[in-house]
Amino acid sequence: MIVEEKKKTLWGELRKGFITTNPLLVLMVGLCSALAISTRVENCIFMGLAVIFVLTCSNVIISLIRNFIPDQVRIPIYIVVIASFVTIVDLTLKTIPAVYERLGVWIPLIVVNCIILARAEGYASSAKVSHALMDGLGIGMGYTTVLLIMSVFRELFGTGKIVLFDKTIINLHIKAVPVILIMFPGAFITFALLSALLQWYQARKKPGTEEG
Amino acid sequence: MNEAWRYFLLFFGASLVANILLIRFIALCPFFGVSTSLETSLGMSISVIFVMTMATSVSWIAWNYVLKPLGVGEFLYIPSFILIIASLVQFVEMVIKKTSPPLYRAMGIYLPLITTNCAVLAAATESVKPGFFTKLNVPYHYGFPEALVYTIGVAAGFSLVLILFAAMRERLELAPIPKFFRGVPIAFITAALFSLAFMGFAGMFNL
Secondary structure (H helix, E strand, C coil), rough: HHHHHHHHHHHHHHHHHCCCCCCCCCCCCCHHHHHHCCHHHHHHHHHHHHHHHHHHHHHHHHHHHCCCCHHHHHHHHHHHHHHHHHHHHHHHCCCCHHHHHHHHHHHHHHHHCCHHHHHHHHHHHCCCHHHHHHHHHHHHHHHHHHHHHHHHHHHHHHCCCCECCCEEEECCCCCCCCHHCCCCHHHHHHHHHHHHHHHHHHHHHHHHHHHH | HHHHHHHHHHHHHHHCCCCCCCCCCCCCHHHHHHHCCCHHHHHHHHHHHHHHHHHHHHHHHHHHHHHHHHHHHHHHHHHHHHHHHHEEEEEEEEHHHHHHHHHHHHHHHHHHHHHHHHHHHHHHHHHHHHCCCCCCCCCCCCCCCHHHHHHHHHHHHEEEHHHHHHHHHHCCCCCCCCCCCCHHHHHHHHHHHHHHHHHHHHHHHCC
């Protein structure tokens, strides 16, 4: 019975990152990188993996040492933990020059990506290690999901095709594409539409649950 | 190209042409978080200008006199810059709290937020590695005055857009907006139009 209950909460910790506490759409953190790199699906895959890795590792470490950290210096300590994992990702991605060239700018900025510090401060610092692990994975995957939705939309309609690892996967064969989608304003517009969609979904769901 | 003109171009480029919020997408979290009222935006802007200038100065000195001569810059710049910023913010907070309570009341709550403001780290990194964020091949290194002018430009661009946007959002509260676009979505649509306008600056100079 206890095991059953624990499993349930662990699953809940993992699942909540997708809709209820989605970092981008609901918590509104980590927007900078999401808007900037969602021009290509390929970028988003690597960025998503990097964020999942850093978030999960830092959540686990911070949860492990949470009882030893003096309250006054907790933020610098969190940042040092996060910065170490980011440096690992930074040096690892340097081995794939094509990706690093496009993503390189955003890797150091994962340190100050509010998602990770927000989870460290708001969740991992007062949670069990197993929960912190699941939370890191869930939030990371929620971030990656939104990133993928945005990038598919922007790349498909902004350039007319999706190129993944030098292979054209989908080609719409349209001549005049709305180039604005892959330019700066397109990021804001895409996110606005996604956010409106979520509000519509939540408004539709609410009366339904009240009836049931 | 004379000296004053070069500084002007550097400032202009950093503040408007490559605006940190709308063109480079850095520091969007405080942008959308704080811009709900004009007053908080002003407080945040002043704090950012102050902290960013100090952080870049210290980072520039640390890079040119410690990290680079020792040859450890490439893999230590992230932790060391962020540590500089975090401790500087904490230090500034303590000093202001002791010396000027009114200023602390105005700025205090924004200071811890600035640690996670990517703009500060971005400006510090850019000032020691020119072209890192703009992806341009800048052939020279910024001297100290150039780094300073660049940073003040970035901070000024941040403040300008933040304050303009906050004023706009206060108006939006009263506007008739479709139901599902109220709140966050309309703010992003507004930002998109802002961004479109700022793209126009890129055409002003052959940069």
